[in-house]
Amino acid sequence: xxxxxxxSNSLIAKPINWQIIARATGFTFxxxxxxxxxxxxxxxxxxxxFGRFNFPGKNYMRIxxxxxxxxxxxxxxxxxxxxxxxxxxxxxxxxxxxxxxxPLINIQNTLAAILLAHVFYNTSIVIRIVxxxxxxxxxxxxxxxxxxxxxxxxxFVKVTLPLILPSILSAVLLVFLFNFTSFGVxxxxxxxxxxxxxxxxxxxxxxxxxxxxxxxxxLIQLSFTMFATVLLLKTGxxxxxxxxxPRLKQEGLKIPxxxxxxxxxxxxxxxxxxxxxxxxxxxxxxxFTVTAPASKSEAGERIIFTLNHFKELxxxxxxxxxxxxxxxxxxxxxxxxxxxxxxSLILGMMLAYGLRFAKRLxxxxxxxxxxxxxxxxxxxxxxxxxxAGIARSQIWAGLLIxxxxxxxxxPFVLRxxxxxxxxxxxxxxxxxxxxxxxxxxxxxxxxxxxIWRALMTAAVYAFTISLGEFGATSFLSRPxxxxxxxxxxxxxxxxxxxxxxxxxxxxxIILFVCMLSMAFLDRLQFNPNSGTS
Amino acid sequence: MKIKxxxxxxxxxxLVAACNPEPAALNVMVHDSFAISTxxxxxxxxxxxxxxxxxxxxxxxxxxxxxxLTRNAPIADVLYGVDNTFLSxxxxxxxxxxxxxxxxxxxxDQFELDPNHQALPVDYGDVCINYDKRFFAENxxxxxxxxxxxxxxxxxELLVVENPATSSPxxxxxxxxxAEYGPEGYQAYWQQLKDNGLVIVNDWNTAYYTNFSGSSxxxxxxxxxSYGTSPAAEVIFSDxxxxxAPTASLVGKNMCFRQIEFVGILKGSKNKPSAEKFVDFMxxxxxxxxxxxxxxxxxxxxxxxxxxxxxxxxxIPDQPAVIPADQISTNREQWMEAWRALMLx
Numbered sequence: 001x002x003x004x005x006x007x008s009n010s011l012i013a014k015p016i017n018w019q020i021i022a023r024a025t026g027f028t029f030x031x032x033x034x035x036x037x038x039x040x041x042x043x044x045x046x047x048x049x050f051g052r053f054n055f056p057g058k059n060y061m062r063i064x065x066x067x068x069x070x071x072x073x074x075x076x077x078x079x080x081x082x083x084x085x086x087x088x089x090x091x092x093x094x095x096x097x098x099x100x101x102x103p104l105i106n107i108q109n110t111l112a113a114i115l116l117a118h119v120f121y122n123t124s125i126v127i128r129i130v131x132x133x134x135x136x137x138x139x140x141x142x143x144x145x146x147x148x149x150x151x152x153x154x155x156f157v158k159v160t161l162p163l164i165l166p167s168i169l170s171a172v173l174l175v176f177l178f179n180f181t182s183f184g185v186x187x188x189x190x191x192x193x194x195x196x197x198x199x200x201x202x203x204x205x206x207x208x209x210x211x212x213x214x215x216x217x218x219l220i221q222l223s224f225t226m227f228a229t230v231l232l233l234k235t236g237x238x239x240x241x242x243x244x245x246p247r248l249k250q251e252g253l254k255i256p257x258x259x260x261x262x263x264x265x266x267x268x269x270x271x272x273x274x275x276x277x278x279x280x281x282x283x284x285x286x287x288f289t290v291t292a293p294a295s296k297s298e299a300g301e302r303i304i305f306t307l308n309h310f311k312e313l314x315x316x317x318x319x320x321x322x323x324x325x326x327x328x329x330x331x332x333x334x335x336x337x338x339x340x341x342x343x344s345l346i347l348g349m350m351l352a353y354g355l356r357f358a359k360r361l362x363x364x365x366x367x368x369x370x371x372x373x374x375x376x377x378x379x380x381x382x383x384x385x386x387x388a389g390i391a392r393s394q395i396w397a398g399l400l401i402x403x404x405x406x407x408x409x410x411p412f413v414l415r416x417x418x419x420x421x422x423x424x425x426x427x428x429x430x431x432x433x434x435x436x437x438x439x440x441x442x443x444x445x446x447x448x449x450x451i452w453r454a455l456m457t458a459a460v461y462a463f464t465i466s467l468g469e470f471g472a473t474s475f476l477s478r479p480x481x482x483x484x485x486x487x488x489x490x491x492x493x494x495x496x497x498x499x500x501x502x503x504x505x506x507x508x509i510i511l512f513v514c515m516l517s518m519a520f521l522d523r524l525q526f527n528p529n530s531g532t533s
Numbered sequence: 534m535k536i537k538x539x540x541x542x543x544x545x546x547x548l549v550a551a552c553n554p555e556p557a558a559l560n561v562m563v564h565d566s567f568a569i570s571t572x573x574x575x576x577x578x579x580x581x582x583x584x585x586x587x588x589x590x591x592x593x594x595x596x597x598x599x600x601x602l603t604r605n606a607p608i609a610d611v612l613y614g615v616d617n618t619f620l621s622x623x624x625x626x627x628x629x630x631x632x633x634x635x636x637x638x639x640x641x642d643q644f645e646l647d648p649n650h651q652a653l654p655v656d657y658g659d660v661c662i663n664y665d666k667r668f669f670a671e672n673x674x675x676x677x678x679x680x681x682x683x684x685x686x687x688x689x690e691l692l693v694v695e696n697p698a699t700s701s702p703x704x705x706x707x708x709x710x711x712a713e714y715g716p717e718g719y720q721a722y723w724q725q726l727k728d729n730g731l732v733i734v735n736d737w738n739t740a741y742y743t744n745f746s747g748s749s750x751x752x753x754x755x756x757x758x759s760y761g762t763s764p765a766a767e768v769i770f771s772d773x774x775x776x777x778a779p780t781a782s783l784v785g786k787n788m789c790f791r792q793i794e795f796v797g798i799l800k801g802s803k804n805k806p807s808a809e810k811f812v813d814f815m816x817x818x819x820x821x822x823x824x825x826x827x828x829x830x831x832x833x834x835x836x837x838x839x840x841x842x843x844x845x846x847x848x849i850p851d852q853p854a855v856i857p858a859d860q861i862s863t864n865r866e867q868w869m870e871a872w873r874a875l876m877l878x
Contacts, residue, residue: 086753096758205598309772318827319571493566495748495763495767
């Protein structure tokens with residue numbers, strides 16, 4: 001289909017404001033860099049904890065730390081507000097402690113809010129990717145190093161670190177790109193004082209229909225995505241060729257025993273609890289409560305527990321055509337997420353194999369990263385213009401949303417699966433072949449078990465990306481196929497305590513559904529042979 | 534076996550998503566805030582043997598952009614939800630067919646901003662400052678009666694507004710100040726607001742639910758730029774139930790900006806007779822009376838009765854701010870940029 005750009009008034013050239021471009025570009029790099037460093041600082045030790053130690057509640061902790069990933073920013077903002085907003089619980093508590101009437105923590109519209117939200121969102125990427133490669137590592141190598149007299153620190157720097165470097169780089173790249181193209185966090189948590197490329201693209205496209213300027217900004221964004229990807233892939237290549245062997249469940253994991261191990265475990269868990277889990281808990285708490293004036297005569301408020309928000313979700317009070325029954329939204333979200341996780345896994349695996357065999361295809365590797373480093377506005381608008389024609393057909397429209405999700409989660413799958421695949425020692429395959437295994441058998445019984453953990457990590461993310469994705473979906477959304485995030489937005493569009501409560505309740509339902517799905521996928525992850533029976 | 538079961542389940546999910554056949558229909562592009570009762574639409578569908586498909590297309594601005602970008606092969610027959618701040622863009626991009634609906638007789642002339650009837654008015658609503666009644670009562674503060682009052686020191690740090698570049702009520706409030714102080718004077722006024730501790734956020738959600746003390750977010754500012762109908766919504770959607778609105782609107786001269794929303798038949802529609810029937814229906818009493826409690830705006834049709842909540846809890850401004858649509862279109866970008874340069878640096 002053709003676009004009407006040539007006739008449109010919107011392409012009359014306006015002078016390009018380079019100052020806007022320079023400022024947005026500068027701040028984008030600054031906040032993305034700083035956010036990534038902070039995320040890695042928390043994520044690496046946490047990954048080490050999950051990859052090396054067993055502690056009570058570990059599985060719950062792993063799942064809980066992944067939950068932020070699926071939450072729409074509006075809901076996260078509400079969670080933070082309930083916790084550290086001017087009348088948030090933490091603030092009220094601190095005000096009580098020091099007897100102050102002014103809130104002690106006030107980070108609304110500050111850089112700190114942006115950084116906090118980015119750490120909240122992305123730490124789990126580091127934990128999952130680096131943690132799973134640490135757990136997969138052949139521990140004999142470290143034992144050998146120590147036997148030869150290397151100190152634990154030297155072993156870590158000279159042996160462990162180089163071995164897990166590809167996965168660290170993958171995690172850094174993904175976290176950086178997420179921060180680089182972050183939109184909702186900048187807009188809602190950072191406030192109007194901060195403008196990134198992404199926010200500027202949104203303003204130029206949606207407000208001014210200044211497509212030339214939006215185009216330049218998108219190009220800057222895209223070229224940097226390519227540059228960062230190439231850089232990290234090149235660096236990663238040098239660390240390749242490390243044997244990763246299939247590991248038994250729980251092998252190499254120990255319970256913290258020494259003093260430093262206990263302190264380490266405690267500190268990291270406490271940090272995760274405060275930074276990642278407490279905003280979610282405050283959200284859950286909020287969905288079960290209402291506030292009411294304490295009494296007619298005195299000021300202040302009391303908090304009442306209620307199930308009303310959840311009950312109201314099931315009632316269509318206004319008889320609205322666009323009312324979203326929660327079950328339907330859950331079902332839509334689940335099937336979109338299931339379909340898109342399945343397709344991205346298959347495609348991602350095929351791509352990873354293709355890239356292993358044909359080095360010349362490496363430009364493909366680059367191409368696949370682009371959707372992740374592209375503005376959601378640009379991506380959504382491209383989806384829209386490209387598919388506007390078939391969006392009218394009911395049959396195809398239902399497939400568009402999962403397809404859009406596949407495009408976004410594919411880079412993720414590729415970044416997780418590829419390092420695992422490249423690390424399989426070639427002699428394993430040859431050994432199997434010389435013992436008479438057919439190519440399919442080699443794949444099924446040798447390679448698949450080795451990359452299984454990575455595959456399931458990728459599945460978790462493909463699934464959760466789809467479950468929480470709002471940007472592209474909103475461009476393609478159809479009133480008869482609402483997903484859970486879209487349902488949340490419909491409630492938050494109107495004033496009223498009941499609407500607010502219902503939005504929180506819907507978010508809690510998303511969290512719950514996501515928790516169950518992840519528990520299921522985690523079980524698969526740690527039972528690599530469950531399919532053989 | 535678990536894997537096989539899982540994979541089969543996922544594949545079945547994919548297939549179910551693929552098979553949902555439906556007959557051809559009238560496509561109507563609407564913004565995300567559009568809402569209407571199921572039985573009202575069903576009545577139209579059965580009376581005219583037309584299946585109406587609503588295409589949710591983002592906020593009013595994104596929706597219009599989509600319509601402009603796909604004008605050679607329009608994805609819909611009818612577009613509803615262009616407001617007077619975007620009207621001139623829609624008209625100058627020439628995306629609408631003219632249509633003289635018979636129902637225009639029932640609509641006051643003040644709403645008919647397009648004399649050629651390419652865009653027909655459907656509803657209107659005021660963007661006003663809401664205030665937290667309890668805060669004002671407890672602190673013995675008087676209610677600001679004019680935009681000028683907001684610069685007084687007694688209201689220091691008490692007002693939160695939205696960024697006009699990212700929020701439609703934010704833009705409406707900027708336009709209200711331009712109507713009051715003129716294109717030359719509004720910047721000086723905003724400087725005074727800034728000096729008086731004005732809080733700016735990017736979107737209505739944050740302003741209303743995080744910053745405003747009168748909402749369930751219990752924020753710190755007792756005044757917020759919101760909608761004139763928000764107090765009624767606070768009663769209707771209250772939990773626990775309240776009998777009286779906890780908030781009210783400031784309706785002094787030029788303190789509210791009136792947004793009027795329009796519908797039009799998209800050029801290139803292959804379904805013009807059905808499109809005309811639907812536009813007629815949107816302007817008819819049945820549809821118009823269903824608008825208030827679904828979208829929290831007022832119907833333009835004079836014969837439509839208002840629900841009791843709208844007469845009881847809503848303050849109507851006597852003199853809402855007015856700026857001609859063509860002036861808004863010519864200057865919006867310049868006004869917004871000047872505002873951003875002044876307020877965000």
